[in-house]
Structure formats: C-alpha cells, structure tokens
Amino acid sequence: MSANYNVIGRSVPRIDGPEKVTGAAKYTGDLKFPNMLFGKILTSPHAHARIISIDTSEAEKLPGVKAVITHKDVPTLKYGLSPARWDENIFCSDKVRFVGDKVAAVACLDEDTCYKALKLIKVEFEELPAVLDFLHAMDEGQPLVHEEYERNINTEIHQEFGDVEKALAEAHHVRSDTFVGQRTYQSPIEPHSAISMWEGEKLTIYSSTQSPHYFQHYIAREFGMPMGDVRIIKPYLGGGFGGKLEPTGLEFAGAVLAKLTGRPVRTFYDRAEMFAHNRGRHAQHMEITTGVDKDGKILAVKANFIMDGGAYTSLGIASAYYAGALLPMTYEFDNYQFDMFRVYTNLPACGAQRGHGAPQPKYAFESHLDNVAADLGIDPMDIRIINARRPDTVTPNDFKVNSCKMRECLERARVISDWDEKKKNLPHGRGIGVATGSFVTGAGYPIYRTDLPHAAAFIKVHEDGTAATLYTGSVDLGQGSDTVLCQMAAEAMGYRYEQMKIVAADTEITPLDFGAYASRQTYMSGAAVKQAGEEVRKQVLDMASSMLNLPVDDLDCEDGIVFSKSREGKSLTFQEVARKHFVLKGPLLGKGAYTPPKLGGSFKGAAVGTSPAYSFGAQVGEVSIDKETGEITVVGIWDVHDCGKVINPRLLHGQVHGALYMGMGESVWEEVLFDDKGRIKNAELANYRVLTAMDMPPIQSEVVDSYEPSGPWGVKEIGEGATNPTLGMFSNAIFDAMGVRVNSLPLTYEKVWRALKEKREREAAEKA
Amino acid sequence: MYMPDFEYHTPRTLSEACALLAELGEKATVLAGGTDILHKMKVGKLAPEHLVSLKNLDEIREIRHEAGRGIVIGALTNHAAIYNSPLLQERYLSLPMAAHTMASTQICNLGTVGGNIVNGVPSADLPPILIALQATIRLVSASGERSMALEDFFCGAAETVIAPGELLTEITIPDQETTGSTYIKFGLRRSGALAVTGVAVSVCVEGDKLRDARIVLASAAPTVMRATAAEDFLRGRTISDEALAEAGTLAAAASRPRDSIRGSAEYRKNLAEVLTKRALRKAIDEGHV
Numbered sequence A: 001m002s003a004n005y006n007v008i009g010r011s012v013p014r015i016d017g018p019e020k021v022t023g024a025a026k027y028t029g030d031l032k033f034p035n036m037l038f039g040k041i042l043t044s045p046h047a048h049a050r051i052i053s054i055d056t057s058e059a060e061k062l063p064g065v066k067a068v069i070t071h072k073d074v075p076t077l078k079y080g081l082s083p084a085r086w087d088e089n090i091f092c093s094d095k096v097r098f099v100g101d102k103v104a105a106v107a108c109l110d111e112d113t114c115y116k117a118l119k120l121i122k123v124e125f126e127e128l129p130a131v132l133d134f135l136h137a138m139d140e141g142q143p144l145v146h147e148e149y150e151r152n153i154n155t156e157i158h159q160e161f162g163d164v165e166k167a168l169a170e171a172h173h174v175r176s177d178t179f180v181g182q183r184t185y186q187s188p189i190e191p192h193s194a195i196s197m198w199e200g201e202k203l204t205i206y207s208s209t210q211s212p213h214y215f216q217h218y219i220a221r222e223f224g225m226p227m228g229d230v231r232i233i234k235p236y237l238g239g240g241f242g243g244k245l246e247p248t249g250l251e252f253a254g255a256v257l258a259k260l261t262g263r264p265v266r267t268f269y270d271r272a273e274m275f276a277h278n279r280g281r282h283a284q285h286m287e288i289t290t291g292v293d294k295d296g297k298i299l300a301v302k303a304n305f306i307m308d309g310g311a312y313t314s315l316g317i318a319s320a321y322y323a324g325a326l327l328p329m330t331y332e333f334d335n336y337q338f339d340m341f342r343v344y345t346n347l348p349a350c351g352a353q354r355g356h357g358a359p360q361p362k363y364a365f366e367s368h369l370d371n372v373a374a375d376l377g378i379d380p381m382d383i384r385i386i387n388a389r390r391p392d393t394v395t396p397n398d399f400k401v402n403s404c405k406m407r408e409c410l411e412r413a414r415v416i417s418d419w420d421e422k423k424k425n426l427p428h429g430r431g432i433g434v435a436t437g438s439f440v441t442g443a444g445y446p447i448y449r450t451d452l453p454h455a456a457a458f459i460k461v462h463e464d465g466t467a468a469t470l471y472t473g474s475v476d477l478g479q480g481s482d483t484v485l486c487q488m489a490a491e492a493m494g495y496r497y498e499q500m501k502i503v504a505a506d507t508e509i510t511p512l513d514f515g516a517y518a519s520r521q522t523y524m525s526g527a528a529v530k531q532a533g534e535e536v537r538k539q540v541l542d543m544a545s546s547m548l549n550l551p552v553d554d555l556d557c558e559d560g561i562v563f564s565k566s567r568e569g570k571s572l573t574f575q576e577v578a579r580k581h582f583v584l585k586g587p588l589l590g591k592g593a594y595t596p597p598k599l600g601g602s603f604k605g606a607a608v609g610t611s612p613a614y615s616f617g618a619q620v621g622e623v624s625i626d627k628e629t630g631e632i633t634v635v636g637i638w639d640v641h642d643c644g645k646v647i648n649p650r651l652l653h654g655q656v657h658g659a660l661y662m663g664m665g666e667s668v669w670e671e672v673l674f675d676d677k678g679r680i681k682n683a684e685l686a687n688y689r690v691l692t693a694m695d696m697p698p699i700q701s702e703v704v705d706s707y708e709p710s711g712p713w714g715v716k717e718i719g720e721g722a723t724n725p726t727l728g729m730f731s732n733a734i735f736d737a738m739g740v741r742v743n744s745l746p747l748t749y750e751k752v753w754r755a756l757k758e759k760r761e762r763e764a765a766e767k768a
Numbered sequence B: 001m002y003m004p005d006f007e008y009h010t011p012r013t014l015s016e017a018c019a020l021l022a023e024l025g026e027k028a029t030v031l032a033g034g035t036d037i038l039h040k041m042k043v044g045k046l047a048p049e050h051l052v053s054l055k056n057l058d059e060i061r062e063i064r065h066e067a068g069r070g071i072v073i074g075a076l077t078n079h080a081a082i083y084n085s086p087l088l089q090e091r092y093l094s095l096p097m098a099a100h101t102m103a104s105t106q107i108c109n110l111g112t113v114g115g116n117i118v119n120g121v122p123s124a125d126l127p128p129i130l131i132a133l134q135a136t137i138r139l140v141s142a143s144g145e146r147s148m149a150l151e152d153f154f155c156g157a158a159e160t161v162i163a164p165g166e167l168l169t170e171i172t173i174p175d176q177e178t179t180g181s182t183y184i185k186f187g188l189r190r191s192g193a194l195a196v197t198g199v200a201v202s203v204c205v206e207g208d209k210l211r212d213a214r215i216v217l218a219s220a221a222p223t224v225m226r227a228t229a230a231e232d233f234l235r236g237r238t239i240s241d242e243a244l245a246e247a248g249t250l251a252a253a254a255s256r257p258r259d260s261i262r263g264s265a266e267y268r269k270n271l272a273e274v275l276t277k278r279a280l281r282k283a284i285d286e287g288h289v
C-alpha cells in the first residue's frame, strides 16, 4: 500500500502551532465578555454526611454577590455519563458523598467576592460513617453510599467464554497472582472552566470539553431544552485525557447562575478542585490465573477484579467492562473468564483516563505473564511472540481483529532494544522488560443510545478557490486532530494543506461529532472528512471536465492542480476550477458522515470494547536501580506500534511520547492519596508527581508498516495505545533488574527499596 | 484561589522597613519572594493584616566578598542569583549546586535565601549546605542587631528564634579551611521535587585523614540538624569506605524523621545513612561541588 500521497504521511506543521507558541491562543479561561460574573461552587468538607440545613442569607447580603443557588434552584433530574447509572445531581439535597461533592454556588462581580460569599453559606451537616476502603465496601454492615445500591455494588460483571475450568485442569502449568493498581488523576495542564450565557431561551456555553456533543446532549436533557437551543463551543483546549468528557457541574451551575442574573457567568475549577472532581483512573484489585502448555502457549485466563468507583458512576461502567474486555487483545487464547465488581466509596468519582480501563489490567497480566515465563524458564520476549495475536482473528469475547502486526512489533522491539544481548549481559541492578498493548480505534457504540452517525464533516471551498474550510465537530485537545483532519481533507480534495482552514467543535456551526475519546477521531472523524473531501473533488473534476472538454475519467487532482492523465500539459488550477464552480453552480461544498458497522457479540456487555479496528504495540524498557535507595533511572524505552497508515509522523510520535509519559507517571511516580477522613492529601502538583522533562528517558518510537482495510487510507488508533503496555513494562524491567516483584502500583523507589531489603533479609535468614 | 485581604507596604530602605515593622508589631508579616507565604495565605494557614514587602531593599540583594569576613550574601538574593554567581561558583560551588536542585526556574527567580531560612522548615535546601559551610546570619531590628551561627537560628518544627520586628539581612560564609563540601538531595523526581531527605557535608582533608567534618541533615528531624556523633567519630580519622559508612550509620541513628507523604521514617533513616556516606566521599574526592 505505498500509494503516492501529497499531503498525508507528511509531518506538516501544526495548524495551531503559531498561535499556541506565541501565547495568542485563547483558552476558555482567557475569554472575557461584557458584564461577565464569576461563579464558584461550594463543596462538601465531609466524605459522607447528611445535609440538615443550608442557610444562604448572609452570603446573599454580601455586596458584589449577584446570585446564590442550592439544590432548590436547579433541576433535580439525575445525570451522569453512563445512561445505565445516572446518579449525580447538580447539587446535593439529602446528603454529600465525598469531600468535594457539590452543595451550592455563587455568582459575584469578582473572584475574591466568590470566596467570601462561599464562606458565608452556612451548611449544617450530620456526619455519617464513610466507606473509604474499596476492598471492604461490599462487606456486611458497611454504610451505603447510595441507598439504592445494595452492598455498594455499582457494576457487577460475570463473563465466561469457552471452558475455563476444563482448560486449566488440562494445563501443564497454572499460576495465580494478585496485583493492585492505584488511583491516578489525568492532570491536564488547563483547569476546567465554562462560560455560560443566555439570549432569550438559547443557552451558549464556552467550555473546556472533550465532547461538545455529549455536553450539548446532557445539558439539553437536564434543562428539558431542545438540543437546538443549546450551543457548546470549545475554544483551545489544554488537554483532557478523559477527564473532560462529561458535564462537570460547572456548566449546570453556570447556566442557572447566568439565567438568574441575566449575565454571562464564568465558572471554573482550581487545581485542588480538579483533583476533587477527578474522573481519573480507578484503583483496582486484580487476581489473575493463567494456564499454559509446556511451551508457554496460553490455554485459559481467569481475571477477578474489584474497582474503586468513588461516589458516582461517571463513565465507570464502561471502565469496568473495558478492564476485562481488552485483556485478550494482544495474545490469542480461547478460554476466558472475567469477573468484576465496581464498588461505590465515599471518594471522588473515577472515570475514563487515557487507555480507558486497560492499563492496570495490562500491568497485572503482563507482570503475571513474566512470572509464568520465569516458572517455565522461557524468555519473556519468546512467550509473547508464541502467543501473539494474528490478523483476521476473533477474540474469545467476539471482537473482530482485521489488521494486526503484534508479532512484528515484538520482533522489531527485540532488535532495536538489543533485547537478546541485554538479557544475557546486564548486571544485577540493571533490567529490561517488555509488555504489549492494544486499544480500540473509537468505540463501536456511542455513550448514550442513539442511531446518529458518530462523525460528520463539511468542507466549504471559498468563492475564489484560494482557501477551503473544514467544519468538524471533532475536538483538538492538543493531540493535533485539527492538523491531521486538514491534511486528510486536502488529500481527499486534491488540494493543498497550506490553504486549509478549520472551524471545529462549535455545535451551532460544525456538524455532529462525538469528540475526543476512545482514540476515535483520525479514524472516524477522518472517515467523514475523507468523504466530504471526495465529494468536493468529484465536483471539481466535473467542472474541470467541462472547462477542459475532457472526460472526467481522464482527470485527476493533486496538490491543487487538476490535470489530464493522458495529455501532458492539459491542466487547470484547483483555484480557477473552484471559482468557476461557484460562478456557475453556487457554493462548492462537500459533506460526509461516518457510522460504524454493527459490531460485537450478543452477551451482556458485548458492546464495550468493540471497535472497527485495533492498534497493537510492544514496548521495551531498560532501567537501572540504585540498590541502596531504590531509585529508578530509566535508561531507555523502545516502542514499536502497529497503528495503520500514519497521517502525520511527528504528531504520531508525539502521541507515543505523551502516552508513554503518562504511563511512566502511573508506573512509578503518581498516586492520589487520602487521609482517614477521605480528604485528598496531595491535590497539588508538588506531591502528586507528574513527571518533568528532566525525567524523560531517551525514547525510540517506531511503527511497523501497516494498513487497516476498514479505515480511511488504512489508519488506526495511536493516542492511548502507548499507555497500555507501559505499567507492565516497568514492572517487568524492575523485576528483571532485582529479581523481586513489587505487586502494587506505583512501583515507588521506597517500595523497590523495601522489596530489596526484604529479599536480603530472607536470603540472610536462609543462610543462617 | 482565595486570598485574604491585607494591607500592603513597600518601605524604601532597611531602616524604614525596621521602623514600620516595629510599629506594626505582630500584625505584620515580612514578604520577600512570597513563594512560601502566598501559598500559606491561599490555603488559609496565614492571614496577616499587613504585608511588608522587602522588594525595594536592594541593599540586601547582593553577593560580595569582604576581606577578613568572607562571602556575604544579602537575604533577598534569589536562588537563581545564587546559582548564577561567579563568586560562589568559584569558591563554594556546592551552594550554587544546592540552589540549582530547587523548585523550577520561575520559583528560583522569586524565592530568596532569606525566605528559605526564615520559613524554617526542615526540608529547605539551602540551610544544610550553609550550615556545613559554617554560615552566620545577621538579624536587624529598629532596636538593634544581632549575629549568630545559622544552626542556632532553628529551634523547632517551623520555629526559629527570629522576633517580631526583626529582619534577616545577610548570611556570611566565613573564609575557611574546608577542602570540600556538597549537598545531596534525594527527591522523587528530577526537577520540582522537595527533599525526602538531604545531606550536606563539609570536610577538611589533611593527607589521608579527616581533620574535621560537618554533616547536616535536611528532612531528617523537626529541624535541620547536625549529626554531631558522626562528626565526632570522623574527626582525625583515616579516610576509608568503612569509616564513611560508619559515619552514615551514626548520622542515621541520630536522625528523627517522621512518616510523611514523601516517605516513611524508616526509609528516610536509610536515606540519611546512604546519602551521608556518599556526600562525604564526594566532598573528599571532588572538593566543593
């Protein structure tokens, strides 16, 4: 598939680059409107408490306060992201369920007055016993976070494919291990904010959102409005990673405050409030059992997980299903059992974080697989190659895999990391580990039930043909989708990238798109854009055909030139043809839409994890460990991905670096910590340790030649897939360096030091 | 974030500042770079009625050598000025290197050595190396002034001997015979990390012996502390890996760390032991680094 492309496959400069690097780019929090008020939300200081009374009278009297609202002033309809469990209210009315739960809000002339007003709201609470330990949330006698959910069970999953017990009974070797994953938070650089305003019955919200469409849908639903009266605009966005996918409360509170005051209201979170709103990675307890034959071929896998959901569902049902659904992706086996409880606790709600559901189970499974390999005396690379998934296969849970170069990724990673040499010769304290990952290229089904297409696009060629504007509802949150989609539009049209403009993510102007999550946009939005571009190209060729008096079949269009395939020299510029089209036929427009085919099996939860295509990747990492302190130095990381056709190599490798960066943080450095009252101890960036540029190791990112037949130009996912192997890769590299396994994330220096110390003590005791 | 209301003063001279502080008494808090204090105000730990900013006091913002005294560092010198100072780099590179481990460029352009000292927390990065280099400080008020060894300034967790109305004006590193010094900070990432434990040492090597050594631990007790038993053990001793390891053991034994968000007491004791022996070796072999 080495067709000649003019625009795709090139590292063109980012379309938003100059604005961003000069600081000219305006994010939601930078926007100002005449008469704009500032709004802040009052949150609960208790993990679990009954609200006895709320008295806002003092706050209302404070000069500069324009409105104070509580549950009495807002719709009581419960909302959420996963329709099966809408369990959140705009403000709590009966009780609060975590430190940070929303109780009231104020709108004031300035920010300072907001804080003073919040202090004047008197809320009388009756503290209740709280559920803080998710492993005991289901125990008899525990308080209930939501009265209607018995034993605090939010989601319960029991799936079995094939005959697991039989396969385990027949296996040459069976092993079980238990691992624990920690809570992490996405920590996007831009704090959430929303500016809400009304013109009559129409509500407009500028919002830092990953999905204007879902916002529009949920906001319209909450206020009982037609979607057409709700306009969501996403200005520049400073990262989301899953944490900005759903309504945050800022836009609900802001909309009500704006309505009451008749003025625009800007509501926003600071860093600590972002941590409390959360929707980051779930903590998770993971038991895994695997049976293999004597060569290490996997026969059956049993996964038994418990997840800490926090106080609300968010997208957590999907997270729970994903945790098991994506486990059988990179290795082939027929017998698979997955059991899961996602439980409620009185802690901030967890949701989707980059790699949604997959990274921690991958950590558990990849660590476990290395243990199995060690038991059998098989090289970790070999056991993965033996089991690697092949193209055109179906997973035990009915996911159809088209393109798949899992094995090639592993083999290439083996070469570029110098695996065999290092495996033999690295000294004690140095280690090398490998892990694999796979991820969906967009979800097969929308988050709420609808038969709308998942993506749509328009292209308008300007009247003189010197520019074309792509209209898309997709969201560039920093990953570069505006750039990539403009490349795709230009390629499909036969136009030039440099002449492309883009208008994105404004529900009143741009066509429907579900937004930036599940690594869907290059593929799904791209499919719609390609169709729109081809429609433009067809009209251009038709027009040129009559201008040149040549049959359409003889014409082609590349890089802004329409030319005859058979007669050299017969050509026109795209520009003049487009202009002629406008003169004779009116606006030159193209449109496209994408709906995925029907995917997946028919068992309960079969939809989660379905996707038209899956990426695959292998990561090798080398670490050096200071035996006296446990300090981990990352010597190098090699990532090889099968992500289909690459549209923009530089942006692609940027995604690998970024995903790896987040995976690294989760592996060793990041953890949200709580005190015994359920308060976050490190809701800031000094002790919640996201890594710095200084911490990044040399990274070699490569792709294998790959083409996904179902995707536009053969593309697949890259944005999240490279997070999935990282945690397991670190675990395995550390294991290789020290000969001991740390069974819980993050694999901190102290835990590594302790494991080494205990090993020394054990060995000394054995000698004695 | 919330910021309580306060009155803001910007005296133009040191004497004006002292007079103002005397007049306002306990109601006033001194503001230098603000990197500690503004944070405390925002999280509600501090709500001073008056903030007296030292920003105009250029007279205490320079680094100079004074014959017979040593190197004098004005209390308002920021961390970047310390690590960029040719004078310090040439004479005691260990101090610029310690400053360079701190925070981020933005914070280093604001945070001052005076603030780092007066803030009084045991995790501060500059006091250990300054104490290892035998620094003294000068405190000035409307009613007079006093000087003392920096190590005598700290008296408890975030407690110092400074009195209301007093300003720290300068830190002096006396001319000395030490042959080497260094600060090793153990942080949990490569930049922007606070010390889990830190160890500063200075040594005076004579032939194959240590004539003297100072060992100062950060984040190992409620205050920055000297490990005197380890120092006594080393004094006059022949240099060997075993002796340095023993000094580490003694320093760790004297340390009194607590469990914290950055590490357990047990881990921090271990770090004190390991870092002490490493810092000593480095200062012995490499000089002031």
Ligand SMILES: Cc1cc2nc3c(=O)[nH]c(=O)nc-3n(C[C@H](O)[C@H](O)[C@H](O)COP(=O)(O)OP(=O)(O)OC[C@H]3O[C@@H](n4cnc5c(N)ncnc54)[C@H](O)[C@@H]3O)c2cc1C
Binding pocket: A686, B029, B030, B031, B032, B033, B034, B035, B036, B037, B038, B039, B054, B075, B076, B101, B102, B103, B104, B107, B110, B111, B112, B113, B114, B115, B116, B117, B118, B119, B123, B124, B125, B126, B166, B167, B168, B169, B192, B193, B194, B195
């Ligand atoms: C993001 C971040 C990272 C940080 N990282 C580090 C780090 O790695 N290592 C570290 O040690 N610290 C670190 N700090 C803490 C802080 O930056 C330093 O302690 C800094 O040196 C404080 O100096 P300042 O001038 O900002 O002090 P201020 O905040 O202005 O004052 C601190 C205290 O000292 C008093 N004070 C200041 N100057 C005088 C004076 N001349 N006379 C009398 N009283 C005075 C003030 O009244 C106040 O009580 C960090 C802080 C932040 C915000």
